[in-house]
Amino acid sequence: MSAKTDAFKRQVLRLAGAYLVVAISVLLALGWPLHENYLRSRVEVIEAREQGYLSIADHMVHKEFLEVAGDLGVISTSAVLTDFLDQPNPLHHQRLTLALEQVVRNYGRYVDLQVQNLQGQPLVQVERVALLQQNHLSQVAASGANPATVLRISTPVFNSRQRQAGILQLEFQISELLDAFAKVMARNPFHQAMLVGPTGEWLSPGSFLMGSAIPLAQSNFAQQYPSVWAAMSRQRTGAVQTAQGLFLFDAIHPLEFEASPLPPAAVLHHQGMTVMASQPGGYHWRSVILVPQDFLEDTPFLWRSHGPLVGVLLAILVFVSWILAERKVYANVERAREQQDAQEIAALYDQAPCGYHSLDTHGYIIRMNLTELGWLGYERAEVQNRLRLTDLLTPASAAHFKKLFTRLKVSGQLRDIALDMVRKDGSILPVLLNATAEMSPQGEFLSSRTVCVDMTEIQRLQKALERKANTDGLTGLCNRRHFFELGVRELSRATRHHRPVVVCMIDIDHFKQVNDTYGHAAGDKVLVVMARTLAQQLRDTDVLARLGGEEFAILLPDTPLEIAKEIAERLRTALADARVALDDGGLLHFTVSIGVALRHSSTTTLEQMLRSADVALYAAKTAGRNQVHIAASDGVAAKENSLFV
Ligand SMILES: Nc1nc2c(ncn2[C@@H]2O[C@H](COP(=O)(O)OP(=O)(O)OP(=O)(O)O)[C@@H](O)[C@H]2O)c(=O)[nH]1
Structure with a gap:
């Protein structure tokens, strides 16, 4: 019993495994394109969103430079400067100095403001560091932290007679800009945003919040990501897929304004680079966003969001596979048992020690078991649906049976009817019949089922007993x-x-x-x-x-x-x-x-x-x-x- 149960369980296990494999394969086949499509659309969404961030970066940089250009314009055309250039007396010097100090105090970005003579020697100079020390304020100067973040811009300045009388020079730091940039970009924790200078140097760190920060001093962007840098050198904006992830970049031209507020003669100095305001396109930064590869592929995200669902689905699949397999194996076992039963019943019918036959309403033999066929010496095909029972009886028995058959159709049964059958070889086979009629629900005769007993031996024994008794x-x-x-x-x-x-x-x-x-x-x-x-x-x-x-x-x-x-x-x-x-x-x-x-x-x-x-x-x-x-x-x-x- 236990061995049988184990075999049953093994069959169920094998079938359930097969069902599970098929179900998972089908789900993968159906789900993979969906997954791919999901990833594709996800990348598209990410690209669109990051393009937005690149636009913000562009906007922030331009805003910063617009303000600097504005300050330059205001100072260069201010009355205090013109007065000084017309009459560089101590009063004008003092008034100009006070004005420049005011600018430095108001805007944290300026490191140094100078008015120089035409030979470039400073006539008036305000240094942020000195100013802060003078005011006993704590110094928060970022000077020297990153040379790439300090820019100098100068423009010729004119006296009231419109003759160039000197040069106005502003040195300003972009650290505030970078801080603001960092804050804005940090709104999305799933990317790294960077600002890269004209020669590939870092303007901002390579990482703000995610992953490990890239040390500014140790390398620059061009060295860190040469393939991306090469693509950035070829095109103004675009995207490059690397093993680290997707790089999206856009060129920013800080000096390009819709209506140029810079005086045409303004000059920008940045790390030995000199850019005239009349050629602003020659100077540009790049805003770069790296979306890490694992975030793009989103496998952990997928697992986080869909893991429990997948777990439940798998559990359901396992359960359903087991139930289906169990039912299938049970049905197979049942079918095998039914077949065995049918074979056994057929064998019992055919090999019974008595004869069985069934007659239709006309008395034709529609079924006869092997025992009776064997007694008579016929093959099944010679008898079934070919002969009537009366064809296998002696004339006397046939006449007798005809009457009995009519009675059977009415009474439904015949008991202990002795008849003489005729074997194929002509010899006589005495039999005793018991027949039952199968009736339709309406009471119509359908067929008869007969059990016959071979009376040869019984008759011989009867005669012997009779003889002995007499x-x-x-x-x-x-x-x-x-x-x-x-x-x-x-x-x-x-x-x-x-x-x-x-x-x-x-x-x-x-x-x-x-x-x-x-x-x-x-x-x-x-x-x-x-x-x-x-x-x-x-x-x-x-x-x-x-x-x-x-x-x-x-x-x-x-x-x-x-x-x-x-x-x-x-x-x-x-x-x-x-x-x-x-x-x-x-x-x-x-x-x-x-x-x-x-x-x-x-x-x-x-x-x-x-x-x-x-x-x-x-x-x-x-x-x-x-x-x-x-x-x-x-x-x-x-x-x-x-x-x-
Ligand atoms: N061997 C043998 N003897 C039998 C059988 N049946 C009866 N007898 C004997 O037959 C004898 C009959 O004897 P009685 O009836 O006296 O008559 P009897 O000797 O034939 O004399 P009478 O008939 O007067 O001539 C008895 O001894 C029985 O035992 C049998 O089946 N076999």
């Missing part, structure tokens, strides 16, 4: 009971036909002496010899019986008394002549006495006749034995009729 075991003659059966039948026939009937009673003389002298076995031999001798002397129609002991009776039908006398005498003589061979080689002979009685009227019974014959026999014994006596009509032995041999 026969005397020692002599093989009829016994007393059977003698009475046959005798009564003969008497009734004789009565019907008014024919004479005679009964003889025969008894061995001094049989006791035979037994006593030669033994009981010798006595038996005498009885056997006597039976054989009598049988040889009589007709087939005569009834010879041993009634018991050494007493025999004979019924002679159609025999007048005169003939009966002759027969009795012939029997007596034949017995007297008979010899019995003894075991010691000797021969024994014996005599009998016979009493004969004729039936005198139709009312005389066999018992009465036997009694009369017995009286005659007794008379014969009394008269000396070995003789025949005829019973008188009144039952007394008549001496005058006696025959003495």
Whole structure:
């Protein structure tokens, strides 16, 4: 039982595994394009969003430079500067100095403001560091932190007669810009935003919040990402996919304004680079955004957001696969069992020890089992739907069955019907049938199912038993009971036909002496010899019986008394002549006495006749034995009729 259960479980496990593999394969096949599409659209969304950030960067840089240009314009055309250039006296110097100090104080971006003479020597100078020290303020100067973040811009300045009288120079830091840039870009924690200078140097750190920050001093962007830098050198804006992720970049031209606020002669100095305001396109930065590859592929994100869902889905798939597999295996087992049952039933039907057949409404055989076919010597194809049952019966049985079949259609069953079937070789097969009708719900006959038993052996046994019951075991003659059966039948026939009937009673003389002298076995031999001798002397129609002991009776039908006398005498003589061979080689002979009685009227019974014959026999014994006596009509032995041999 346990082994069977284990095998069942193993089958279920294998099938469930196969179902699971198929289900997952189908889901992957269907889900992969969706996943790819999802990633593609995700990249598109990311690109669009990051383009927005690049625009913000562009806008911030321009705003910063616009303010610087504005400051430059305001200072260069201010009255305090013009007054100073017209009359560089201490008062004007002081007023200009105060004005420039005001600018430095108000705007944290300026590191140094100078008004120089035409030879470039400073006439008025305000340094942020000195100013802060002078005001006892803590110094927060970023000077020297990153040389790339300090820019100098200068423009010629004119006196009131519009003659160039000096140069105005501003040194400003972009650290505020970079801080603001960092803050804005940090709104999206899933990217790195950078500002890169004209020669690939970092303006802002390579990383603000995500991952490890790239040290500014150790490398520059061009060295760090040469392939991206090469693409950035070729085109103003674009995107480059690398192993680290997706780089989106855009060129920023800080000096390009829609309506140029810079004086045409303004010059920008940045790390040895000199840019005239009339050629602003020659100076540009790049804003760069790196979207890391793992964020692009989003696998962790996918797993985070869909992991539990995938887990639940997998659990459901496992559960459903198991249930389906279990049902399938159970159905297979059931089907196999049903097939086995059907085969067993077919084998039971075909190989039953009795015959089975079914008939349709016309009596045609629609099914017959192998046992019955074997009895009859036919193949199934020769019989089924080809022959009627009556074709396989003797004419008498066929006629009988036709009537019974009609009755079956009404009564629904037939019990213990004895019929004679005819084998293919012509021999007779006695059978006993029990049939049941299959009826429709409306009560119409559909078919009959019949069980047949081969009666050959039973009949043989019956006959043997009958024979044994009717026969005397020692002599093989009829016994007393059977003698009475046959005798009564003969008497009734004789009565019907008014024919004479005679009964003889025969008894061995001094049989006791035979037994006593030669033994009981010798006595038996005498009885056997006597039976054989009598049988040889009589007709087939005569009834010879041993009634018991050494007493025999004979019924002679159609025999007048005169003939009966002759027969009795012939029997007596034949017995007297008979010899019995003894075991010691000797021969024994014996005599009998016979009493004969004729039936005198139709009312005389066999018992009465036997009694009369017995009286005659007794008379014969009394008269000396070995003789025949005829019973008188009144039952007394008549001496005058006696025959003495
Ligand atoms: N061997 C043998 N003896 C039997 C059988 N049946 C009866 N006997 C014997 O037959 C004898 C009959 O003897 P009785 O009836 O006295 O008569 P009897 O000796 O024949 O003398 P009578 O008839 O007067 O001539 C008995 O000894 C029985 O034992 C039998 O089947 N076999």
